[in-house]
Amino acid sequence: MLFRIILICFFFYNLYQLTIKSNKMKKLLLILLTLNFTVVSSQIYTTRTIEIEAGQMDKFIKSAGEKTQKFNNDENNFAYYTFEILSGENTGKIFRVQVGSSEMMDAGLDQAELDYWGKNVGPYIKSNSVGRTVMWSRANNASFVPESSSDNDLRMVIFYNYKDSGEQDFWRFRERQAKARAAMGDNQLDSAMNVMVCGSGCDGNWVAIFFSYDSFEAQRQINREGLPKLRDKYDELYGGGSYEQDVNKVDASLMPNGRRNIHMRLIREASSNSN
Numbered sequence: 096m097l098f099r100i101i102l103i104c105f106f107f108y109n110l111y112q113l114t115i116k117s118n119k120m121k122k123l124l125l126i127l128l129t130l131n132f133t134v135v136s137s138q139i140y141t142t143r144t145i146e147i148e149a150g151q152m153d154k155f156i157k158s159a160g161e162k163t164q165k166f167n168n169d170e171n172n173f174a175y176y177t178f179e180i181l182s183g184e185n186t187g188k189i190f191r192v193q194v195g196s197s198e199m200m201d202a203g204l205d206q207a208e209l210d211y212w213g214k215n216v217g218p219y220i221k222s223n224s225v226g227r228t229v230m231w232s233r234a235n236n237a238s239f240v241p242e243s244s245s246d247n248d249l250r251m252v253i254f255y256n257y258k259d260s261g262e263q264d265f266w267r268f269r270e271r272q273a274k275a276r277a278a279m280g281d282n283q284l285d286s287a288m289n290v291m292v293c294g295s296g297c298d299g300n301w302v303a304i305f306f307s308y309d310s311f312e313a314q315r316q317i318n319r320e321g322l323p324k325l326r327d328k329y330d331e332l333y334g335g336g337s338y339e340q341d342v343n344k345v346d347a348s349l350m351p352n353g354r355r356n357i358h359m360r361l362i363r364e365a366s367s368n369s370n
Contacts, residue, residue, distance in 0.1 A: 103184075135140070140231040140291060145189040146224035155189070155219035160365040162216055166208045167367045174198055177365035178250065183357035190359055202214055229296035231303065237269035237290040239276040247287075247307040248361040251314060253358065256299040261348020268341040275329040284321040286314075299350060311358075 098258040147155045159177060167175050179188040257265040269290060276284060286306050293301040308314040 138194055138196060138233065139294075140233070141193040141195075142229050142231065143191050144185055144226035145191055146221040147189060148219055151219040155216065156365045158216045158219065158360055160362075162208075162211055163365060164365055166205070166211065173204070174367035175365075176367065177362045178359035179362055181358040181360055183355065185275045185357070226298050230294045231291040232294055234290040234292050234314070235281040237266065237273050238288055239273040241276070241285060241288070241333075247309045247313075248363070249308045249310060249314070250359045250361065251306045251308065251356060252359060253304045253306075253356045254363050255302045256350045256353035257302070257306070257345075258350055258353075259300065261345075262300065264341070264348045266343040268345045269302075269304075271329065271333060271337075271341065272325070275325055275332055278332060279324060279328050284317055284325060286317055286321075299353075 156177070163177075164176050171197040173193050174191040176194070178192070180186055180188050180190050255265070271291075273288070276288065285336055286308055289305045291303045291305065293303070306314075308317070326338045329341075330336065333341075
């Protein structure tokens with residue numbers, strides 16, 4: 096409960112600051128209209144980027160896996176998913192995801208779990224290399240996971256940072272794309288799309304979109320064959336030329352250098368059982 100109260104207070108404080116700076120009630124209304132995207136999931140996703148000591152990756156994976164199996168494989172405890180970053184400025188580092196409810200956040204981690212990590216996993220982590228802790232919530236209305244989607248290990252993650260003034264345009268496209276994917280039926284893209292909104296630890300309006308694929312070739316095939324069908328369905332639902340128009344508005348909504356993407360691979364042996 097305390098964690099929820101903190102999030103609510105943080106949100107309304109930012110609304111207050113935003114209203115003072117803009118002095119426009121329409122800005123406040125815009126934020127309220129998009130609230131359903133930013134506070135929708137009861138689960139909190141906490142992420143950290145970790146650099147492993149040279150030559151110690153195998154030992155890290157083994158020890159992190161043993162810790163995860165011991166403490167993080169039932170519904171009453173946090174789940175953890177461990178990824179190796181394959182591209183971008185953090186290539187070769189670990190991206191560790193903690194998943195839990197707000198009640199779990201209130202309770203915090205068990206001391207025995209923390210001690211186990213420090214003793215058995217910590218020695219393989221490079222000193223002062225752990226990145227900032229970032230908290231995310233899933234934007235359900237902008238996400239889509241098709242029934243045909245497989246439990247794949249490859250992830251492409253696109254990070255966006257949009258301007259305050261571009262919020263409506265950004266989220267309009269994300270919600271419409273999710274609806275278009277759902278409407279594709281037998282032609283739907285066989286790739287999960289999970290849209291995550293940063294609630295803490297980010298500078299700006301950061302959103303991370305996780306796409307899952309079986310392989311790089313599968314991603315290329317979907318881009319080559321599936322995306323044209325998605326554009327057609329989008330235009331069918333929202334009018335001819337809508338896809339291109341909305342994409343252009345999203346481009347204009349972003350901060351300078353407000354888009355980047357990386358690839359990651361799920362390390363199953365160092366992750367909780369369910370994914």
